[in-house]
Amino acid sequence: xxxxxxxxxxxxxxxxxxxxxxxxxxxxxxxxxxxxxxxxxxxxxxxxxxxxxxxxxxxxxxxxxxxxxxxxxxxxxxxxxxxxxxxxxxxxxxxxxxxxxxxxxxxxxxxxxxxxxxxxxxxx
Amino acid sequence: xxxxxxxxxxxxxxxxxxxxxxxxxxxxxxxxxxxxxxxxxxxxxxxxxxxxxxxxxxxxxxxxxxxxxxxxxxxxxxxxxxxxxxxxxxxxxxxxxxxxxxxxxxxxxxxxxxxxxxxxxxxxxxxxxxxxxxxxxxxxxxxxxxxxxxxxxxxxxxxxxxxxxxxxxxxxxxxxxxxxxxxxxxxxxxxxxxxxxxxxxxxxxxxxxxxxxxxxxxxxxxxxxxxxxxxxxxxxxxxxxxxxxxxxxxxxxxxxxxxxxxxxxxxxxxxxxxxxxxxxxxxxxxxxxxxxxxxxxxxxxxxxxxxxxxxxxxxxxxxxxxxxxxxxxxxxxxxxxxxxxxxxxxxxxxxxxxxxxxxxxxxxxxxxxxxxxxxxxxxxxxxxxxxxxxxxxxxxxxxxxxxxxxxxxxxxxxxxxxxxxxxxxxxxxxxxxxxxxxxxxxxxxxxxxxxxxxxxxxxxxxxxxxxxxxxxxxxxxxxxxxxxxxxxxxxxxxxxxxxxxxxxxxxxxxxxxxxxxxxxxxxxxxxxxxxxxxxxxxxxxxxxxxxxxxxxxxxxxxxxxxxxxxxxxxxxxxxxxxxxxxxxxxxxxxxxxxxxxxxxxxxxxxxxxx
Numbered sequence: 001x002x003x004x005x006x007x008x009x010x011x012x013x014x015x016x017x018x019x020x021x022x023x024x025x026x027x028x029x030x031x032x033x034x035x036x037x038x039x040x041x042x043x044x045x046x047x048x049x050x051x052x053x054x055x056x057x058x059x060x061x062x063x064x065x066x067x068x069x070x071x072x073x074x075x076x077x078x079x080x081x082x083x084x085x086x087x088x089x090x091x092x093x094x095x096x097x098x099x100x101x102x103x104x105x106x107x108x109x110x111x112x113x114x115x116x117x118x119x120x121x122x123x124x
Numbered sequence: 125x126x127x128x129x130x131x132x133x134x135x136x137x138x139x140x141x142x143x144x145x146x147x148x149x150x151x152x153x154x155x156x157x158x159x160x161x162x163x164x165x166x167x168x169x170x171x172x173x174x175x176x177x178x179x180x181x182x183x184x185x186x187x188x189x190x191x192x193x194x195x196x197x198x199x200x201x202x203x204x205x206x207x208x209x210x211x212x213x214x215x216x217x218x219x220x221x222x223x224x225x226x227x228x229x230x231x232x233x234x235x236x237x238x239x240x241x242x243x244x245x246x247x248x249x250x251x252x253x254x255x256x257x258x259x260x261x262x263x264x265x266x267x268x269x270x271x272x273x274x275x276x277x278x279x280x281x282x283x284x285x286x287x288x289x290x291x292x293x294x295x296x297x298x299x300x301x302x303x304x305x306x307x308x309x310x311x312x313x314x315x316x317x318x319x320x321x322x323x324x325x326x327x328x329x330x331x332x333x334x335x336x337x338x339x340x341x342x343x344x345x346x347x348x349x350x351x352x353x354x355x356x357x358x359x360x361x362x363x364x365x366x367x368x369x370x371x372x373x374x375x376x377x378x379x380x381x382x383x384x385x386x387x388x389x390x391x392x393x394x395x396x397x398x399x400x401x402x403x404x405x406x407x408x409x410x411x412x413x414x415x416x417x418x419x420x421x422x423x424x425x426x427x428x429x430x431x432x433x434x435x436x437x438x439x440x441x442x443x444x445x446x447x448x449x450x451x452x453x454x455x456x457x458x459x460x461x462x463x464x465x466x467x468x469x470x471x472x473x474x475x476x477x478x479x480x481x482x483x484x485x486x487x488x489x490x491x492x493x494x495x496x497x498x499x500x501x502x503x504x505x506x507x508x509x510x511x512x513x514x515x516x517x518x519x520x521x522x523x524x525x526x527x528x529x530x531x532x533x534x535x536x537x538x539x540x541x542x543x544x545x546x547x548x549x550x551x552x553x554x555x556x557x558x559x560x561x562x563x564x565x566x567x568x569x570x571x572x573x574x575x576x577x578x579x580x581x582x583x584x585x586x587x588x589x590x591x592x593x594x595x596x597x598x599x600x601x602x603x604x605x606x607x608x609x610x611x612x613x614x615x616x617x618x619x620x621x622x623x624x625x626x627x628x629x630x631x632x633x634x635x636x637x638x639x640x641x642x643x644x645x646x647x648x649x650x651x652x653x654x655x656x657x658x659x660x661x662x663x664x665x666x667x668x669x670x671x672x673x674x675x676x677x678x679x680x681x682x683x684x685x686x687x688x689x690x691x692x693x694x695x696x697x698x699x700x701x702x703x704x705x706x707x708x709x710x711x712x713x714x715x716x717x718x719x720x721x722x723x724x725x726x727x728x729x730x731x732x733x734x
Contacts (some may be wrong), residue, residue, distance in 0.1 A: 017537075089525040
């Protein structure tokens with residue numbers, strides 16, 4: 001399944017660039033970018049805005065760590081079942097475990113690969 | 125001549141002979157000793173009567189003498205002559221000889237006894253004739269010296285065998301002859317002297333040799349004192365050894381007579397106590413030597429524990445040495461001797477100066493304590509260092525992965541865009557440059573941070589105010605577009621490693637500059653907090669949320685969006701490391717939007733100050 005709108009939570013410009021590129025290749029048309037965790041939660045909680053179909057979440061974010069964001073999103077009805085893909089340069093198994101436990105759909109390594117996307121979102 | 129003439133002649137000769145014997149014995153009898161006299165009188169009487177008989181025998185040849193009844197040829201004369209004279213005389217002679225001869229035998233008997241004594245006696249003896257012939261040596265002599273009578277027939281052979289060394293022999297012979305001469309002139313005793321005699325088997329024996337002069341002979345006696353000499357020597361050596369040992373060990377001995385109340389001591393103890401010959405050697409005298417603080421306790425100990433309970437004395441205590449007033453530690457040991465009623469009459473023991481040992485013990489104790497403190501300190505350091513290392517490695521690895529991932533992604537994109545989209549490809553290439561630069565910087569930061577622990581540390585007194593001013597003004601000069609108000613308090617000094625402290629200030633002041641970027645007028649302050657005594661760097665910049673304060677000093681954590689406030693990410697980690705190396709502390713206070721203050725010290729904070 002190819003999501004039409006995706007929100008990308010990433011602070012580094014190059015990583016944003018690369019992610020956008022890959023998502024574009026995947027066929028995503030609308031990409032919203034949040035530069036930090038707080039901004040991401042704000043945008044997602046805004047009932048005036050439509051939810052993206054998929055959330056791409058980096059872990060090392062300023063102001064609010066990715067895991068905190070994940071936990072928060074999972075607590076709220078609105079974002080409880082939002083498909084979230086964690087894309088991070090961390091290879092810490094603990095991070096992986098935490099993310100999956102908190103309900104992330106997948107734990108992917110940077111740089112984001114097309115094949116990974118396909119595999120992760122194929123199920124949907 | 126007629127028969128009777130011959131008769132008269134022979135009888136006269138007979139009478140003459142008997143008479144001569146009688147008178148001879150009578151005269152000689154004066155020279156006899158008492159014990160011989162008992163038989164002697166009988167012999168004299170016997171011969172007297174016999175003589176009387178022989179005289180009468182002559183008269184019986186003259187019949188004319190018959191008218192005298194008792195002489196001549198009468199039966200009375202015959203009775204006198206034969207019964208009284210000859211028979212009775214013979215009887216008396218017999219009795220006399222019988223008594224006399226045993227009187228000679230006792231001499232033989234005592235001679236026999238003497239011979240047995242000499243033969244079997246416990247000391248070596250010899251009988252030497254005046255001409256030097258050795259007539260006799262007893263069994264003991266043979267056993268002692270090993271020489272058989274054949275070996276030493278005379279004195280010359282004795283001199284040679286017994287004293288093989290010529291020089292010594294000459295001495296001995298001269299001495300013996302001299303003593304012999306004195307004996308002969310005086311009391312007949314050859315005085316006792318020591319000689320080293322060589323035995324047959326070559327061994328040397330120490331003998332005391334002396335002699336007694338008997339008529340025509342010298343009676344020589346030998347007393348073997350070899351064993352005694354050895355024992356004396358051993359005892360002497362053992363005494364010397366004891367003395368030496370005591371001296372070497374510094375062991376003084378004492379002997380305290382509780383009845384007289386006085387004690388005696390060895391020379392070493394005098395040294396230990398520093399007392400002279402005239403010191404008051406009583407109980408009070410001893411107490412006075414003890415350090416005043418310890419006197420009561422020691423006195424009680426002696427009186428109650430030792431004397432009272434008949435126990436041993438064993439205490440280490442302090443004295444004030446009498447000779448120089450120096451305080452010394454001593455270890456006293458003693459044992460008491462009690463009388464029949466169980467009262468203590470005497471105490472003997474040793475005292476040793478153990479000051480050196482005590483000082484060494486103190487030193488060891490002190491060293492151990494400081495060592496333990498050192499170990500505790502090191503352990504803490506190590507734990508902290510390990511903790512740092514763990515989190516550090518974690519932080520580094522993550523920090524490195526990000527730029528590497530970026531490089532990979534960008535390179536991939538470059539490859540893909542290269543053919544179709546040169547502009548995009550160009551963008552990728554540029555970003556690759558930037559990303560690899562980032563990577564480089566991360567690696568450099570890591571190295572810099574790691575080098576901080578190994579770099580040499582030489583503390584100097586530092587003028588912190590001057591250093592801060594210098595760094596800050598240089599920074600301001602580099603950014604002429606900025607408006608910065610700089611407040612540096614004067615006269616702030618501290619002790620630290622100049623290079624490290626400089627780096628620390630560069631980071632803190634650099635941060636202050638960076639985070640006040642948004643302020644129209646940046647205000648950067650360096651001073652000393654009156655309350656805590658810590659130095660501080662204060663800015664009126666963007667500040668941060670105190671909730672995140674604990675992460676502040678961790679390397680690579682960012683409290684602000686990356687691009688906005690570019691930094692190596694290890695600035696504060698570096699600062700913290702430097703502060704730690706100085707055994708100081710650092711703390712941050714801030715509020716979002718109103719700025720931050722970093723309080724720090726370059727030495728352990730004194731507790732108690734708020």
